[in-house]
Amino acid sequence: MRVLSFVAAGELYAADIECVQAVMRRLEPTPVRAADSTIAGIVNIRGKVVTLLDMDALLGRACREQPGAVSDAVVFKDITESGDQMGLLISAACEIVDPGSVQPLPPEAELAGGGIIGGIAEHGSKLYRILDIRAIIARFTS
Amino acid sequence: MKKIDTGLFLDDFESEAKAHIEKIEAAFLDPAAPTATPGFVNTVFRAVHSLKGTAGFFSLKKIVAVAHELENVFSQLKEGRLRLSDELTDAVLAGVDCLRVLVDNLTNDDAVDIDGVLALFRDYSAKPAPQPKDGEQAMTPGLVSPEVVQSLKDAARFGHKLYYIRVGYDRSLGKYYKHPEGIIANILSVGTIAALAVDGNITDVRERPAEQLVKALTALDTATLEFCSASVLEHELFSIAIEIDKKFIRHIPKETFHEGEAKPERPEQPAANIAPAERDFSLRLGISTINGLMDLANEMILTRNRLFSSVAENARHIAGLAPILHDVARLTNEMQEKVMQTRMQxxxxxxxxxxxxxxxxxxxxxxxxxxxxxxxxxxxxxxxxxxxxxxxxxxxxxxxxxxxxxxxxxxxxxxxxxxxxxxxxxxxxxxxxxxxxxxxxxxxxxxxxxxxxxxxxxxxxxxxxxxxxxxxxxxxxxxxxxxxxxxxxxxxxxxxxxxxxxxxxxxxxxxxxxxxxxxxxxxxxxxLSLSVIGALIVAANGIRYAVPETAVERIVRPGSHSHRLDTLNGSLVLSFDGGIIPAFTVEGIAAAALSRPAPYLAVPDTCKCVVLKASGRTFALVADSVLETIRTLIKPLPFFFKDCPIYSGVTVLGDGRAITILDAEGIARLMSLDAFAQEAPAVSAEGDGDGGHGRQALIFKCSGAEYYALWAENISRIEVISPRDIQQIGKARYVNVGGKTIRVVRPENYAPVQKRAHNAEKLYLITVNHSSAPLGFLSSKVLDLVTDSFHVETDRLKGDFVLGTGVYREKVLVFLDSRAIAEKAAGI
Missing domain, CATH: 3.30.565.10 (Histidine kinase-like ATPase, C-terminal domain)
Structure with a gap:
C-alpha cells in the first residue's frame, strides 16, 4: 500500500494514497458555529464545498489552530453516500512512501488514537500512524 | 463497445417508451377524452404501436406481448367493435402500469410477471382481431442485433435513411416479383441490407454474400421476408426503386438508435410508422451532470471576476480589450442562467x-x-x-x-x-x-x-x-x-x-x-428554485453568513427610538413595530445549539438587526454588518453538519469563500420561540405606533395570578437567577449578580395581594435604578415590554407602594411604585 505521509497535530500520519484527492496549500476555512468541535470549517475547492477537520480535536485534544487560520490540508476523495468531501488540516505534507505491511495498533494505543488510526507502519526509521478515513467519516454518521 | 452502445440505445428507448406510456395513461385519465373519439383512439393507438415496434426491435418480448394486447384493444375501439367501459379503462391502466414496470427493468425483466395483466385482456382478445396489414406486423425479435444497430448507426451518420421492409413472397402467385433475387438486387442497387429474416429465421447477411441469399430464397416457394436496410432515398423514392409498395416499408427514425441532430421525420402513415417520441422528454441527463455543469459555470464566474479585477488597471491600455471583457461577462452570465434552466421542469x-x-x-x-x-x-x-x-x-x-x-x-x-x-x-x-x-x-x-x-x-x-x-x-x-x-x-x-x-x-x-x-x-x-436564492450576506463576529431573503422582514439599525436593542431576562430583545421581539447573535444561537450557556458578547452600537420571520414567528438576528444582497447557488449542507439545526445549506461567494446559509425555521425552532409567540404577542396589531404617544412598561408575574407592571425607564436590567442564589442576611435577602450584591424584594409584599411560595426553578430579577443601592424585584415570568398609552387608575387598588391599576389587552396590571419600594427597602 502506498501512503501519503503528513504531519498533523505534531505527529507523523499517513493515509492510503488511493483515498487522497489533493494536498491544498494555504486554505482559509470559514468557521462553522454550532458544528462538531472537530470541524475546523468549510472551504471551496473548485466549486465543491469541503469540510475540514482538525486532527487535534479528532484525537480529543485541544485545537492548536485558531478558527479560520490559514492552513494546509490534505483533501480526501468523496467516500460518503452524499458525495460530501472531507479534508484534514496538516502542518506539512511529506512524501509518498510504501511502508509495506501495516501492523494493528496495540490496544492501549487504540484508545489514544480516538478510533481513527487503523494501524502502524514502519518505513526507514519512521513510524507512521495510518489513518482510517472511513472511521473518521463514521464518527459523523452515528 | 457494441454492448455499451446497445445500452445507450436502451436508454433512449426507455425515455421514449415512458413518453408513450404517459401519453396513453394521460389520454385515458383525461376527463374530456374517454368518449372514444377517433382522435383519442388514434393517439393511444399510435403510442402503443410505436412502443411495440421499437420494443420488438430490441427483442423485449414481454413489452411486445403487453403492448400487443393494448394495441389489440385500441384497434377494436378504433373500429367501434369495443366500447370504452370503466372495466376496460382499469384493464388498460393495469397494462400501462405493467409496461412501466417492464420499462423500468429493461435489462432484467425476468422477475416481472405479465400473466396477470395478459389475463385481463383475455375477454377482449377473444374477439377476432383484424388482420394486421403486412407493414404493421411485429418485427421478428432479434432481427436487429447489436451489430446491425451499429451498422445502421454508421449508415445513419452518412445521412442514410433506415427502413424495415416486410414482404410476403409467393413464387406461384408472382404477386410482386418474378424472382426473389429481384427483391435483393433492387434493394442492393439503392442501399444496403443490414439484416434479413426468412420466415422469422434470421439469416446472417455478413457471412453469406448476396448470391448465397438469392440461392437460399430460390429454394422456397413461399416465404415472409424481413429486411433492415439503409438507403439515401426518401421513403417514397425507396419504395419506387425497390418496386415494393410503400405500405410494406416502414421508416425507422434514426433517433431510435442514434441521438442525432436531424429533425424527426414526420410520419407519412401515422398508424404504420414509428412515431418519434416527444422531443421534450428525450434528453436524459443525470442530476450529477447538471450539478457538475452548474459548479463549473459558477467557477467560471469566479474566475471571470478574478480576471476582471487583475486586468482592470491595464484594460485601458490594451486596445479592444474592454468589449471582449464585456462579452466574456455577458456570456458567462448567460451560460450560468442556461445551466440553471436545465434543472427546471x-x-x-x-x-x-x-x-x-x-x-x-x-x-x-x-x-x-x-x-x-x-x-x-x-x-x-x-x-x-x-x-x-x-x-x-x-x-x-x-x-x-x-x-x-x-x-x-x-x-x-x-x-x-x-x-x-x-x-x-x-x-x-x-x-x-x-x-x-x-x-x-x-x-x-x-x-x-x-x-x-x-x-x-x-x-x-x-x-x-x-x-x-x-x-x-x-x-x-x-x-x-x-x-x-x-x-x-x-x-x-x-x-x-x-x-x-x-x-x-x-x-x-x-x-x-x-x-x-x-x-x-x-x-x-x-x-421557483431551491438551487438559486436571493440571500442577504451578513457578517457576525468576523464570519459571513447568508440569510435567505424570503425569511427577511426588514433590516433595522437599533438605537433609534422605535428600534431599541435591550436586554430582557438576560436575553436580547428588539423593540420593533411597537412590540418586542427576541434578538439573537449567531454566537448565542450556536451556544444554544450546543446546549451551552450563551456567551456574553458586547453588541456594538453600529450593529444591524435583521428581522426574520419563520413559521409566523418574528425575531431578530444581530449582525455586525449587512454586506450585500446576492443571488446565489445553494449547495446542500455537508453531512458533517447534519446535527446543526441552524443551517440550511452552504454557498460560495463571489470571492470564492464558502459560507453557511442560516435557516430561519431551524433557528426559530431551536430557540423555542413558540412559547414566546404565544405569551408575548410580538407585533402589536393595534398599531400603537412608534412609542411616541405612549409609555413603556414591563409586564411580569410573580407567585400569584396577578400581572405586575413597572415603568420601563426605571428598569436597569433583567437577569435570570436560581432561587438557590438568594441569600438571607439579617431580615433582608440578597443575590449576587455579576459581582454585585443586589437587595431582592418580592412585589407581593408591597401590594394587597395573596402571597404564595415560589417554586419555580428559574426566577427573574428585575433591577431598578432609583438609589445607589440596587434593588431587584423577583418575578416568575417576564411577559412583555410594551408601549401603550396606559391609563393608570388610582382608585381601584390603592396602597403605599402601588401607583394604581391599568389595563392592557384585557389584563389588569398592578403598577408598582418602584421608587417607594426602593426607599422603604433602603430604610429611607
Missing part, C-alpha cells in the same frame, strides 16, 4: 400523476372524482418538484378521502355526483403558488376546534378569540385529524402538520381556506 410533470392517484383513490372509496389541471407550464426546479410530490399527494388523498362526499350525499346536496379536484399553479412575485382545491364538504371547523381542545393543542381562551378561518389552520397542528374514522389513506392524524413542515423546509408557506359545504383550498407557496 414544468409543474405538469408533477400534476400529471394525480389524475391516476385520484382515480384509484376515489374508486377504492366508491367515489367519483375528476381532476382539473390549470397552469401546468409553470417551471420549477426538479428537486423542488420531487420534494413537493409527497406533500401534494397527501393533500390530494385527503381531499378525495375526507373532502369529497360520496356520490349519493353529493346528489342529495344538489351537487354534481362527480367531485372535482383542481390543481393549479401560477407564478407570483418570484414564487410558485400551487392550489389544490376540492368542491367537497369543507373542513368541519367546530369538530376541529373540539378536537384541538381535547388534544390539548390549544386553550379555550385562545379558541374564543379565533375566527373560523384561523380555526381551519388548526389542521396544521401536530396530532390533529378531523376524520372520524381511520382509513388506509389518511386519517391517522400525521398528515397536514408534516405537509406544512415539509413545505416550510423548502422555504415555502402553506395555508388553507375552507368553506363549509363548498370545499377546501390548500395553498402552497414555494420558491
Amino acid at each position: 414544468p409543474v405538469g410533470t408533477l400534476f400529471g400523476k394525480f389524475p391516476r392517484i385520484v382515480r384509484d383513490t376515489a374508486k377504492s372509496l366508491g367515489k367519483d372524482v375528476q381532476v382539473e389541471i390549470v397552469g401546468d407550464d409553470v417551471m420549477l426546479d426538479k428537486y423542488l418538484l420531487d420534494a413537493l410530490a409527497d406533500p401534494i399527494t397527501q393533500i390530494v388523498k385527503n381531499s378525495v378521502d375526507h373532502g369529497i362526499e360520496p356520490p349519493a350525499r353529493r346528489k342529495a346536496l344538489g351537487k354534481s355526483e362527480k367531485g372535482t379536484i383542481t390543481l393549479s399553479a401560477l407564478m407570483r412575485d418570484g414564487f410558485a403558488v400551487m392550489e389544490i382545491s376540492d368542491d367537497g364538504a369543507g373542513i368541519d371547523v367546530s369538530a376541529l376546534r373540539k378536537k384541538a381542545l381535547a388534544a390539548g393543542i390549544i386553550t379555550q381562551e385562545k379558541l374564543d378569540t379565533m375566527s373560523d378561518e384561523e380555526s381551519a389552520r388548526l389542521i396544521f397542528e401536530p396530532g390533529i385529524s378531523t376524520a372520524t374514522r381511520v382509513t388506509n389513506l389518511s386519517g391517522r392524524g400525521v398528515g397536514m402538520d408534516i405537509v406544512k413542515t415539509n413545505i416550510e423546509r423548502l422555504g415555502g408557506r402553506a395555508d388553507i381556506s375552507s368553506f363549509p359545504g363548498t370545499g377546501t383550498t390548500m395553498r402552497l407557496q414555494t420558491p
Whole structure:
C-alpha cells in the first residue's frame, strides 16, 4: 500500500494514497458555529464545498489552530453516500512512501488514537500512524 | 463497445417508451377524452404501436406481448367493435402500469410477471382481431442485433435513411416479383441490407454474400421476408426503386438508435410508422451532470471576476480589450442562467400523476372524482418538484378521502355526483403558488376546534378569540385529524402538520381556506428554485453568513427610538413595530445549539438587526454588518453538519469563500420561540405606533395570578437567577449578580395581594435604578415590554407602594411604585 505521509497535530500520519484527492496549500476555512468541535470549517475547492477537520480535536485534544487560520490540508476523495468531501488540516505534507505491511495498533494505543488510526507502519526509521478515513467519516454518521 | 452502445440505445428507448406510456395513461385519465373519439383512439393507438415496434426491435418480448394486447384493444375501439367501459379503462391502466414496470427493468425483466395483466385482456382478445396489414406486423425479435444497430448507426451518420421492409413472397402467385433475387438486387442497387429474416429465421447477411441469399430464397416457394436496410432515398423514392409498395416499408427514425441532430421525420402513415417520441422528454441527463455543469459555470464566474479585477488597471491600455471583457461577462452570465434552466421542469410533470392517484383513490372509496389541471407550464426546479410530490399527494388523498362526499350525499346536496379536484399553479412575485382545491364538504371547523381542545393543542381562551378561518389552520397542528374514522389513506392524524413542515423546509408557506359545504383550498407557496436564492450576506463576529431573503422582514439599525436593542431576562430583545421581539447573535444561537450557556458578547452600537420571520414567528438576528444582497447557488449542507439545526445549506461567494446559509425555521425552532409567540404577542396589531404617544412598561408575574407592571425607564436590567442564589442576611435577602450584591424584594409584599411560595426553578430579577443601592424585584415570568398609552387608575387598588391599576389587552396590571419600594427597602 502506498501512503501519503503528513504531519498533523505534531505527529507523523499517513493515509492510503488511493483515498487522497489533493494536498491544498494555504486554505482559509470559514468557521462553522454550532458544528462538531472537530470541524475546523468549510472551504471551496473548485466549486465543491469541503469540510475540514482538525486532527487535534479528532484525537480529543485541544485545537492548536485558531478558527479560520490559514492552513494546509490534505483533501480526501468523496467516500460518503452524499458525495460530501472531507479534508484534514496538516502542518506539512511529506512524501509518498510504501511502508509495506501495516501492523494493528496495540490496544492501549487504540484508545489514544480516538478510533481513527487503523494501524502502524514502519518505513526507514519512521513510524507512521495510518489513518482510517472511513472511521473518521463514521464518527459523523452515528 | 457494441454492448455499451446497445445500452445507450436502451436508454433512449426507455425515455421514449415512458413518453408513450404517459401519453396513453394521460389520454385515458383525461376527463374530456374517454368518449372514444377517433382522435383519442388514434393517439393511444399510435403510442402503443410505436412502443411495440421499437420494443420488438430490441427483442423485449414481454413489452411486445403487453403492448400487443393494448394495441389489440385500441384497434377494436378504433373500429367501434369495443366500447370504452370503466372495466376496460382499469384493464388498460393495469397494462400501462405493467409496461412501466417492464420499462423500468429493461435489462432484467425476468422477475416481472405479465400473466396477470395478459389475463385481463383475455375477454377482449377473444374477439377476432383484424388482420394486421403486412407493414404493421411485429418485427421478428432479434432481427436487429447489436451489430446491425451499429451498422445502421454508421449508415445513419452518412445521412442514410433506415427502413424495415416486410414482404410476403409467393413464387406461384408472382404477386410482386418474378424472382426473389429481384427483391435483393433492387434493394442492393439503392442501399444496403443490414439484416434479413426468412420466415422469422434470421439469416446472417455478413457471412453469406448476396448470391448465397438469392440461392437460399430460390429454394422456397413461399416465404415472409424481413429486411433492415439503409438507403439515401426518401421513403417514397425507396419504395419506387425497390418496386415494393410503400405500405410494406416502414421508416425507422434514426433517433431510435442514434441521438442525432436531424429533425424527426414526420410520419407519412401515422398508424404504420414509428412515431418519434416527444422531443421534450428525450434528453436524459443525470442530476450529477447538471450539478457538475452548474459548479463549473459558477467557477467560471469566479474566475471571470478574478480576471476582471487583475486586468482592470491595464484594460485601458490594451486596445479592444474592454468589449471582449464585456462579452466574456455577458456570456458567462448567460451560460450560468442556461445551466440553471436545465434543472427546471414544468409543474405538469408533477400534476400529471394525480389524475391516476385520484382515480384509484376515489374508486377504492366508491367515489367519483375528476381532476382539473390549470397552469401546468409553470417551471420549477426538479428537486423542488420531487420534494413537493409527497406533500401534494397527501393533500390530494385527503381531499378525495375526507373532502369529497360520496356520490349519493353529493346528489342529495344538489351537487354534481362527480367531485372535482383542481390543481393549479401560477407564478407570483418570484414564487410558485400551487392550489389544490376540492368542491367537497369543507373542513368541519367546530369538530376541529373540539378536537384541538381535547388534544390539548390549544386553550379555550385562545379558541374564543379565533375566527373560523384561523380555526381551519388548526389542521396544521401536530396530532390533529378531523376524520372520524381511520382509513388506509389518511386519517391517522400525521398528515397536514408534516405537509406544512415539509413545505416550510423548502422555504415555502402553506395555508388553507375552507368553506363549509363548498370545499377546501390548500395553498402552497414555494420558491421557483431551491438551487438559486436571493440571500442577504451578513457578517457576525468576523464570519459571513447568508440569510435567505424570503425569511427577511426588514433590516433595522437599533438605537433609534422605535428600534431599541435591550436586554430582557438576560436575553436580547428588539423593540420593533411597537412590540418586542427576541434578538439573537449567531454566537448565542450556536451556544444554544450546543446546549451551552450563551456567551456574553458586547453588541456594538453600529450593529444591524435583521428581522426574520419563520413559521409566523418574528425575531431578530444581530449582525455586525449587512454586506450585500446576492443571488446565489445553494449547495446542500455537508453531512458533517447534519446535527446543526441552524443551517440550511452552504454557498460560495463571489470571492470564492464558502459560507453557511442560516435557516430561519431551524433557528426559530431551536430557540423555542413558540412559547414566546404565544405569551408575548410580538407585533402589536393595534398599531400603537412608534412609542411616541405612549409609555413603556414591563409586564411580569410573580407567585400569584396577578400581572405586575413597572415603568420601563426605571428598569436597569433583567437577569435570570436560581432561587438557590438568594441569600438571607439579617431580615433582608440578597443575590449576587455579576459581582454585585443586589437587595431582592418580592412585589407581593408591597401590594394587597395573596402571597404564595415560589417554586419555580428559574426566577427573574428585575433591577431598578432609583438609589445607589440596587434593588431587584423577583418575578416568575417576564411577559412583555410594551408601549401603550396606559391609563393608570388610582382608585381601584390603592396602597403605599402601588401607583394604581391599568389595563392592557384585557389584563389588569398592578403598577408598582418602584421608587417607594426602593426607599422603604433602603430604610429611607
